[in-house]
Amino acid sequence: MRSPQFSSFVILVVLLAVFAVADGNFLSPLNISNMMAFLPELGIIALGMTLLLTAGEFDLSVGAVFALAPVVVMLLAQNAGVDIGVALLVGLLLCIAIGAINGVIVTKIGISSFLVTLSMLLIVRGAALYITQGFPLKSWDQPGFFVTLLAGSVNIGSFRFYTSLWWFIALSLLAVYVLRYAKLGNWISAIGSNRNAAVARGVPADAVKIWLFIATSVLAGLAGMISAFRISAASPVAGTGYELEVIAMVVVGGTALTGGRGTILGTIVGALMLRTIRNGIVLVGVPGLAYNIFVGVIILAMLILHALLQKNAARS
Amino acid sequence: MMQEVLRLQNLQKSFGSVRALKNASLTLSEGEVVALLGDNGAGKSTLIKAISGVFPIDRGDVYVRGEKVSIRSTREAMDLGIETIHQDTSLAPDLSIARNLFLGREPVNLKWLGVFAPLDLAKLRDAASTLLKRVGISKKLDADALVSTLSGGERQSIAISRAMQFAAKVIILDEPTNNLGVEETHGVLRFVKEMREAGHSVLLITHNIHHVFEVADRIVVMRRGEIVAEQTVADTDLLTVESLITGADMSALMKRAQ
Ligand SMILES: Nc1ncnc2c1ncn2[C@@H]1O[C@H](COP(=O)(O)OP(=O)(O)OP(=O)(O)O)[C@@H](O)[C@H]1O
Numbered sequence: 001m002r003s004p005q006f007s008s009f010v011i012l013v014v015l016l017a018v019f020a021v022a023d024g025n026f027l028s029p030l031n032i033s034n035m036m037a038f039l040p041e042l043g044i045i046a047l048g049m050t051l052l053l054t055a056g057e058f059d060l061s062v063g064a065v066f067a068l069a070p071v072v073v074m075l076l077a078q079n080a081g082v083d084i085g086v087a088l089l090v091g092l093l094l095c096i097a098i099g100a101i102n103g104v105i106v107t108k109i110g111i112s113s114f115l116v117t118l119s120m121l122l123i124v125r126g127a128a129l130y131i132t133q134g135f136p137l138k139s140w141d142q143p144g145f146f147v148t149l150l151a152g153s154v155n156i157g158s159f160r161f162y163t164s165l166w167w168f169i170a171l172s173l174l175a176v177y178v179l180r181y182a183k184l185g186n187w188i189s190a191i192g193s194n195r196n197a198a199v200a201r202g203v204p205a206d207a208v209k210i211w212l213f214i215a216t217s218v219l220a221g222l223a224g225m226i227s228a229f230r231i232s233a234a235s236p237v238a239g240t241g242y243e244l245e246v247i248a249m250v251v252v253g254g255t256a257l258t259g260g261r262g263t264i265l266g267t268i269v270g271a272l273m274l275r276t277i278r279n280g281i282v283l284v285g286v287p288g289l290a291y292n293i294f295v296g297v298i299i300l301a302m303l304i305l306h307a308l309l310q311k312n313a314a315r316s
Numbered sequence: 317m318m319q320e321v322l323r324l325q326n327l328q329k330s331f332g333s334v335r336a337l338k339n340a341s342l343t344l345s346e347g348e349v350v351a352l353l354g355d356n357g358a359g360k361s362t363l364i365k366a367i368s369g370v371f372p373i374d375r376g377d378v379y380v381r382g383e384k385v386s387i388r389s390t391r392e393a394m395d396l397g398i399e400t401i402h403q404d405t406s407l408a409p410d411l412s413i414a415r416n417l418f419l420g421r422e423p424v425n426l427k428w429l430g431v432f433a434p435l436d437l438a439k440l441r442d443a444a445s446t447l448l449k450r451v452g453i454s455k456k457l458d459a460d461a462l463v464s465t466l467s468g469g470e471r472q473s474i475a476i477s478r479a480m481q482f483a484a485k486v487i488i489l490d491e492p493t494n495n496l497g498v499e500e501t502h503g504v505l506r507f508v509k510e511m512r513e514a515g516h517s518v519l520l521i522t523h524n525i526h527h528v529f530e531v532a533d534r535i536v537v538m539r540r541g542e543i544v545a546e547q548t549v550a551d552t553d554l555l556t557v558e559s560l561i562t563g564a565d566m567s568a569l570m571k572r573a574q
């Protein structure tokens with residue numbers, strides 16, 4: 001078992017042990033509940049990003065979509081008095097449109113996804129700032145079906161679990177199935193591994209990529225809604241920098257940035273790992289402004305480890 | 317007269333100002349091996365990419381078994397029974413041998429799920445190992461092994477066995493013996509002969525004229541996007557073919573030969 005997701009898993013266990021020993025509160029119900037509340041929000045986006053990276057593309061606009069979708073939904077529901085269900089539907093269509101535009105420009109015009117989604121990041125973030133005039137929206141305090149569906153919670157003993165965790169688990173299972181067992185997964189890996197070979201076998205590479213861009217955007221919007229409902233507020237600057245954090249989760253888990261090799265289990269491990277690190281270093285008393293140094297160092301260490309393992313595997 | 321399987325009529329294709337194909341015409345009959353020859357950049361790959369649906373042709377007609385067809389995608393070419401092994405790329409290195417063999421034609425359960433249908437992994441693996449045995453690759457290859465762990469020759473053999481398995485009417489090989497060792501090269505040539513015996517037609521692109529004389533029935537020579545000569549192998553010799561390819565002065569050569 002020298003697979004990258006396995007080595008990531010080992011390191012995750014080590015990290016958990018280190019933090020548990022260093023701080024007694026790390027494994028407390030409250031802290032675990034907190035981590036499990038945050039985990040799905042980035043984790044859900046990471047699932048889409050894994051599939052996209054496996055097909056050889058990535059999406060830098062997810063953090064901005066994370067903000068824009070709830071901002072639009074809340075504006076419609078609060079200021080325009082639109083029914084929340086309808087507002088959510090508009091938000092969904094918006095995410096689909098953003099993903100479709102990304103995908104069509106990347107595949108049909110042939111501009112790299114880095115440039116296309118970087119531009120989209122600016123457009124979407126700019127739109128969120130402009131329509132809110134830069135201010136967070138007033139809080140949404142009307143519980144209802146959709147709030148329960150996306151951000152409800154149950155207490156089990158002294159643990160508190162949000163519905164978002166079930167969303168994350170269900171979507172993870174779906175993603176594992178698609179990538180490993182479905183025909184589509186075979187296509188996704190083949191496209192990322194050798195696009196021309198896939199096309200020569202009749203695989204509709206462009207269509208698959210466009211749908212993956214759409215899926216990633218929709219998942220980013222869903223994560224944004226979950227977050228906004230949980231804290232009862234939508235901010236135009238929410239999710240800033242999430243795109244890089246999500247890509248970090250995915251590659252730390254062992255998915256190749258160059259496409260062809262993707263692992264959902266690895267991504268789940270990666271998401272847990274980054275969440276653990278962010279949470280753990282606070283508890284062990286690392287100064288706030290130094291967080292990112294640690295996060296960066298650990299990501300780099302993980303990537304070096306993966307690279308070394310792969311070199312080893314190639315030699316044997 | 318053998319039955320005609322594929323006929324190309326006045327195919328034209330330009331890339332910007334480069335006229336890669338100018339009025340190329342060609343016929344291929346059942347059980348016939350045709351060697352397509354020509355110098356680098358003559359337009360051989362362009363011709364076969366046009367037939368296999370990699371890109372659309374600008375002008376010209378394609379007939380399969382006498383019926384006019386328009387091949388707009390690789391899928392359509394495959395459905396017409398035209399299997400191509402491309403020069404530059406055929407396999408996805410990060411996928412297993414079995415998954416590569418069935419790429420684009422995966423056996424699935426619950427077909428109604430469309431692209432979400434689960435792969436029939438048992439069938440995939442079984443069919444793959446049967447196939448690997450049939451091609452007679454000397455070394456035992458595991459159907460689950462990643463293609464990235466294979467040698468160039470092994471990869472070529474995999475690509476060829478894939479074309480075999482779908483028992484296509486027309487098999488197109490673009491420089492299949494490139495980078496191959498002696499044994500693998502013989503494997504490929506043997507495969508070409510087997511295909512002919514089984515009644516398939518083969519269009520073989522190669523720079524190795526010795527191979528041509530070993531397996532081909534007919535020779536078609538291209539130069540700068542045009543077909544400049546067609547000869548049956550029995551009626552020609554190595555020197556003539558070489559001069560046809562390079563476009564050297566035939567009469568001067570003839571005189572020297574006499
Ligand atoms: N996609 C493309 N875009 C632009 N020009 C191309 C393209 N493909 C081929 N060409 C040009 O068309 C001409 C014919 O190329 P082609 O690949 O068909 O040659 P070939 O006969 O297969 O040569 P070789 O023996 O080197 O494989 C060349 O001048 C080449 O540069």
Ligand SMILES: [Mg+2]
Pocket residue numbers: 360361362403490
């Ligand atoms: Mg060529």
